[in-house]
Amino acid sequence: MPELPEVETVCRGLKQAVENAVVRHVVTRRGDLRVPFPPDLEKRLAGRTLESIDRRAKYLQFHFSGGKVLLIHLGMSGRFLVEPSKPAAFGKHDHLVIELKDGRFLVFNDARRFGLAALTTEKKLPDHPLLHALGPEPFSKEFSADYLRKQLEARRGPVKPALMDQALVVGVGNIYASEALFQAGILPDRACRSVATESAAITRCIRKVLKAAIASGGSSLRDFLHITGYAGDFQHKFYVYGRAGKPCRVCKTPIQSSRQAGRTTFFCTSCQR
DNA sequence: CGGCAAACCTGCGAGC
DNA sequence: TGCTCGCAGGTTTGCC
Numbered sequence: 213m214p215e216l217p218e219v220e221t222v223c224r225g226l227k228q229a230v231e232n233a234v235v236r237h238v239v240t241r242r243g244d245l246r247v248p249f250p251p252d253l254e255k256r257l258a259g260r261t262l263e264s265i266d267r268r269a270k271y272l273q274f275h276f277s278g279g280k281v282l283l284i285h286l287g288m289s290g291r292f293l294v295e296p297s298k299p300a301a302f303g304k305h306d307h308l309v310i311e312l313k314d315g316r317f318l319v320f321n322d323a324r325r326f327g328l329a330a331l332t333t334e335k336k337l338p339d340h341p342l343l344h345a346l347g348p349e350p351f352s353k354e355f356s357a358d359y360l361r362k363q364l365e366a367r368r369g370p371v372k373p374a375l376m377d378q379a380l381v382v383g384v385g386n387i388y389a390s391e392a393l394f395q396a397g398i399l400p401d402r403a404c405r406s407v408a409t410e411s412a413a414i415t416r417c418i419r420k421v422l423k424a425a426i427a428s429g430g431s432s433l434r435d436f437l438h439i440t441g442y443a444g445d446f447q448h449k450f451y452v453y454g455r456a457g458k459p460c461r462v463c464k465t466p467i468q469s470s471r472q473a474g475r476t477t478f479f480c481t482s483c484q485r
Numbered sequence: 486c487g488g489c490a491a492a493c494c495t496g497c498g499a500g501c
Numbered sequence: 502t503g504c505t506c507g508c509a510g511g512t513t514t515g516c517c
Contacts, residue, residue: 214510214511215510215511218510245493245494246493246494246511246512246513247512270511285511285512286510286511287494287510287511287512288494288495288509288510288511288512289494289495289496289509289510304495305495322495323494323495323496324493324494324495324496324509324511325493325494325495326493326494326495326511326512327511328512367487368487368488369487369488369489373488373489376511378511378512385510385511386509386510386511387510388510453510473488473489473490474489474490474491476508476509
C-alpha cells in the first residue's frame with residue numbers, strides 16, 4: 213500500500229485523531245515481523261503522552277513525552293486503525309494495540325508482516341540507522357534539478373529503479389516512479405546518464421504526482437473519520453500503473469508492461485521516449 | 486562498488 | 502466449490 217502519499221495520508225489522519233492522547237496500555241499481540249518489535253515496547257510507552265506525529269520518508273514518527281520516539285514502517289500492507297472503544301475482537305494481523313486513556317484504541321495491522329516498529333529517542337533520531345542513509349524529501353529544496361542531474365550522471369542502470377532508490381530520493385515507490393516517468397515523457401528503461409539533462413522535468417513530475425496523490429488520499433479520508441489507512445482514490449487517476457493492455461489516457465496506444473529489478477513497470481511507448 | 490534476484494509473509498484474484 | 506499459481510504499494514541480503 214504505502215508510498216509517500218499513503219504514509220502522508222495516514223500521518224495526517226493520525227495527527228488529527230490521536231495527537232496529545234495519553235497511552236494507558238500497550239499490547240504486542242504478535243511482534244515477529246520482518247524486523248521483530250522491540251521487546252520492551254509495552255513498558256516504554258505506557259503512561260506517555262503522544263505529543264506529535266510526523267513523517268520522514270515512508271516512516272511514521274510518533275513522538276512521546278520524555279523524548280521517546282516510535283518509528284513505524286508500514287511495509288507493503290501495514291495499516292493503522294483508530295477504534296472508538298475496545299473492539300469486540302482483534303484481527304489476526306493486529307500486531308500492536310495501543311489503548312489510550314480516553315478509551316480509544318490505536319491498532320497497527322500488517323498482514324504481510326513486512327512492516328517495522330523501532331523505539332528510539334529524540335537525541336538518537338538524526339543518526340538512527342533506519343534513517344541515516346535516506347536521501348532528501350521530494351518536496352525539499354535539496355531535491356533540486358541540479359542535485360538529480362548529478363545523481364543521474366553518476367549512475368549506470370535504468371532510471372526507474374534509480375528513482376525508487378531511497379538513497380536518491382525518499383518516498384517514491386513502484387507506482388509513483390511509473391507515473392512520474394509517464395508525466396515526464398521518459399521511458400523507464402532509459403539509462404540514468406541519458407536522462408540527466410531532463411532532471412528538471414523529472415523533479416517537477418515527481419512532485420506533481422505525489423502532490424496530486426496526497427490530495428486524493430486526503431479527500432477520501434473524510435469518509436473515514438476515525439479510520440486512517442488506504443482509502444485514497446488516486447488509483448482511478450493512474451495513467452500507466454496497472455493499466456497494461458488498456459489504452460493510454462492521452463494517445464490511446466495500449467499501455468505496455470515489463471519487468472525491471474523484480475518489479476512490474478508500466479509505460480506508454482508513444483508518450484514516453 | 487553497482488545492480489540484480491531472491492527472500493521475507495500473507496492474501497487475493499484468475500484460471501482450471 | 503476448491504485448488505494452484507502468480508502477483509502485490511518495500512527493504513535487505515547475498516551473489517555475480
